[in-house]
Amino acid sequence: MKKLNKALALGMAGAMALSMAACGGSGTTSGTASTASTAGTTSGAADGEVVNLTWVTVGNGQPTNYDAWLEQINPYLEEKIGVNLDVQVVSWGDWDNRRNVIVNTGGEYDILFTNMNTYVNDVHIGAFADISELVKTSSPELYASIPEDYWDACEIDGKLYGVPTYKDSSISEYLVWDKELAEGTGFTIPEAMPMSDLGTLTDTLTAMKDTKGEASFPMNKNGATWVAFEYDNMGTGLLPIGVRYNDETATVVPVLEQPDIQASLNTFHEWYQAGIINSDAATKPEENAYKPCSVAQGWSGAAITSWGPQMGVDAQATKLGPTVISNDTVRGSINCISANCAYPEKALELLQLVNTDSYVRDLLYYGVQGDNWDYTDDTKQWVHKNNADWTMAGYTQGSFFAVTPSDEFDFNQYDEVKELNENAEASVLLGFTLDTSAFKDQLANCVAIYERYKGELLSGTRPTDEIVPEIMDEMRKAGFDEIVAQCQEQVDAFMATKGTTTESAPAESTSAAESTAAESTSASSAA
Structure with a gap:
């Protein structure tokens, strides 16, 4: 340390x-x-x-x-x-x-x-x-x-x-829609869709942009970090390296060169050129409070309890890809x-x-009984929040599933969270902790390089087949391939302890011009 x-x-x-x-x-x-x-x-x-x-x-x-x-x-x-x-x-x-x-x-x-x-x-x-x-x-x-x-x-x-903390400890990503605006274009909001179908939303997002007179999928300089959700980056903090969560060979790959990722990046560039993504996305410091369509981590009920109210509209959510559990998702709290x-x-x-x-749990989560909250009756099955003045952060404390639900809504939103957790697909690297001490300098250099390009890359500001080779060339000169090799060695050792024999496939390096949409789904980093 x-x-x-x-x-x-x-x-x-x-x-x-x-x-x-x-x-x-x-x-x-x-x-x-x-x-x-x-x-x-x-x-x-x-x-x-x-x-x-x-x-x-x-x-x-x-x-x-x-x-x-x-x-x-x-x-x-x-x-x-x-x-x-x-x-x-x-x-x-x-x-x-x-x-x-x-x-x-x-x-x-x-x-x-x-x-x-x-x-x-x-x-x-x-x-x-x-x-x-x-x-x-x-x-x-x-x-x-x-x-x-x-x-x-x-x-x-x-x-x-x-x-x-047993909470939304798996990761699920959702497209969050301004329901009235989206349906006003004649679009039927789906319950779920894979990442590979993002390109099918172009016409709808264009119609929403034209109706509202503003970017319909606004971003800030952090961009679409959720695009690489299906790749476990092993705690490196470097999005361009990872193992696909369901890859039984546990092959460490250059994520930006994978066909499914490049297909999504191509879609973002198309949206940027069409004005669906705002022109200042790569440099915009803050997120918009109101977003006609965006991606957020959570659960579908959050469209009613959080996302919609925060924007002042009725919101509806579309689940984007699978629910995955990994070291990073669990270690969020x-x-x-x-x-x-x-x-x-x-x-x-x-x-x-x-x-x-x-x-x-209720005292920690809601605050002082009789001031911040009260039980609605002697059965203690529901809590009524008297105010929102309590300053402790509920997600840092303990299980969401021991919290008495609030009567603000007629359902317990954490029932859905628990169901998502129980049905989550585990990363093949769940339980693996990477030791970066042998390549910490190379890793730090690659992270710095990636951070310089991240805004333009993940907002679609520049063409994929132009920016990705530029990033990868700089990172390879800084030792990226050596990092991959050393990560693979540790991953192989871990998989061996699980009783899994792996024959790592060579890391695929496909140019954007050759990329095709894979059957992929993605979500975002923890909010």
Whole structure:
């Protein structure tokens, strides 16, 4: 992991103030609450003591009614597992620096939210406790509540260092339509379609553009990152390298040279030339609030609960391609226990309640009962949200499926999420963690090259057969092919441990002029 630099040092004082009663010295206070685990396991605390645990996470900053929230949740936690909780909610803008300082200085925390961007590096510097066996003995209900594949996806070198959040942990991508505008052109919005059919939407999108007088598929400089969704990039952060999720030979390929990807890129260029994609897409910093048609990760019900309301229109969604589970999709939200935590068993008991006890989950997800929310009746089957003032981020906490649904809608949107997860297709590399230490410099150079071109590439601004060879030539001079070879060696070793014999096919390199649309579907990176 990177060493502490000057920027991080500047933030150290603020980070050290996060908690005075956390790991390494998790405080205990005398009390009458039971310290027995809900699973009947033994904690590290003495009888009659209440353990103080600090959980550091990200959100919209500390809630203004935080003290009132503590008065509700802590008595309940004391009674259940002998724990008092302190949650430190770091704002989004401060999160990267604050988190890095905390981790690199062994900062005071018991539980820390992390994700795919930082998890592996933090494990390698020894920041987190190995919970491989402890999670099964101290929190068996927690372990049983999350699918085995999700635990596998969080393993590093065969050991487990984090609790994945069971949410929309597979990835499903949707075309999101302004329903009235799309249907006004005579178009019938389909329930699902493969990526290879994107080109069939050109006439509809053109009619929508003409009706509205603006680009009907607007983009910003990030472009269509979802185009390579079916390729597992092994956590490299480099879209142009990957293994197709369902390729049993697990062949590492140059993604931009694959026929299905080039067919989609050609479609984007056609849309750009037709004005379907905005002319400033490659440089536009922000996304439009309103998009006549776009792609978003989620579930179809989000068209009713989120996407439509955010745009101020009735929206309808078309599922774009398969639902896939990979390391990256699962690692989008993980909670890890500090290697210095004095009471890791208690931390796991807490996470067990967060993931299995609906009252604890509702308090974290919605806020203060009686202020931010209330149950609609004594059955506690629905929650009524009184306001949207709660600043903790629900996706960072625990299972979506322990949350009591809101009465804003007449359905539980998370039922669909669970169904998508259960039917997701697993990447052939699920559970594989790439070691980039031998080629980190080459990888960093290739990432920098790709980032320079990404806006033009993924917005269709330049022709595929012009820009792709240019990108690949620069990356190959920077060591791209050597990266592919070393990735393949590690992938082959991993597949061998799965009992799968692979004969990797040569990485296909097809020019855009020769490309044909493959039977491919794609989705996007996690939102």
